[in-house]
């Protein structure tokens with residue numbers, strides 16, 4: 001999207017009488033007040049001692065932008081091209097499951113807000129509304145589908161087919177969550193939203209899944225979902241097979257090691273997402289911004305490299321682009337917007353993040369995303 005750079009939003013926010021949090025920290029604090037302890041804990045927390053969760057944020061501080069001035073940045077073009085399509089912003093909304101724990105309107109609210117701001121939305125396998133419901137709510141706004149592999153692979157293929165038919169534009173296979181991380185906050189709160197049925201929408205609307213059920217009562221459905229989602233056997237052969245089953249681009253989400261990036265390319269994968277799942281899986285792993293340079297170097301320009309885990313500000317987007325990402329995924333902050341005020345809350349968060357990203361690009365000296373990739377970064 002090409003827009004004049006007049007700092008309109010900054011001034012609008014200054015003169016506005018409306019009260020809505022700006023920073024991710026304020027959003028988190030407001031969400032905490034709004035929703036119940038267990039739901040908030042589920043969203044905020046990381047695995048183990050939360051070392052990686054903290055590092056995801058702290059690592060961004062180690063990188064400094066060295067801006068260049070006296071370029072004409074009166075017009076900033078934030079658009080990117082991925083898989084032959086043009087998207088308006090250099091970020092997408094990260095897949096976050098079971099959003100009904102946060103707000104009744106869940107993925108419907110988020111996908112509508114994303115549509116309003118032309119932000120592509122990645123829908124989770126374990127969402128609270130189905131692929132088809134989200135497709136109807138958000139019209140022809142761009143959407144990708146995040147796949148959790150099912151032990152019964154025909155369920156995986158069926159969900160991918162449904163996403164294709166509903167007009168989704170890519171498949172994101174998450175590779176770091178074949179079992180749950182050690183999440184103490186959830187154990188403390190005795191809370192598993194999956195067991196409570198918050199993530200069942202795509203399963204109970206799937207004919208292949210339904211045909212495998214011996215009984216269709218709540219407990220049987222949940223048991224079957226849990227059994228399908230635990231799949232430690234997942235390996236590169238599944239990736240190659242999935243590639244044969246769909247014409248959509250496939251991205252692997254959760255790549256941290258450069259050799260895995262190479263294997264992804266050799267398996268015919270179309271893109272990778274450098275991610276540690278927001279610190280929710282293995283505590284102690286490298287922050288994703290620290291993992292990015294080596295992965296980007298290995299991949300060269302062969303396939304797009306995206307990044308998530310710790311993106312909170314426009315400057316974080318600039319840093320990720322400058323260190324080799326083609327785009328980033330924005331996660332927890334939009335979920336806090338949803339908790340605070342439903343669709344309107346997500347819209348407010350997006351509006352500010354879009355404007356902050358644009359200002360950050362301009363003040364770094366980049367009039368477009370391509371130029372951002374040449375911004376000089378130093379590590380302290």
Ligand SMILES: Cc1cc2nc3c(=O)[nH]c(=O)nc-3n(C[C@H](O)[C@H](O)[C@H](O)COP(=O)(O)O)c2cc1C
Pocket residue numbers: 042043044056094095096097098124125126146174253275276277278279280308309310311330331332333
């Ligand atoms: C509450 C919650 C649920 C999530 N659910 C999923 C999911 O269903 N599928 C998935 O691939 N990633 C999921 N993620 C991980 C996000 O896609 C993303 O990797 C992570 O939120 C990035 O970290 P950040 O939000 O701290 O920036 C979830 C994250 C959170 C916070």
Ligand SMILES: O=C(O)C(=O)c1ccccc1
Pocket residue numbers: 097126148177194199229277280
């Ligand atoms: O909570 C998560 O991070 C997540 O990705 C997930 C995975 C499977 C089922 C429910 C949530």
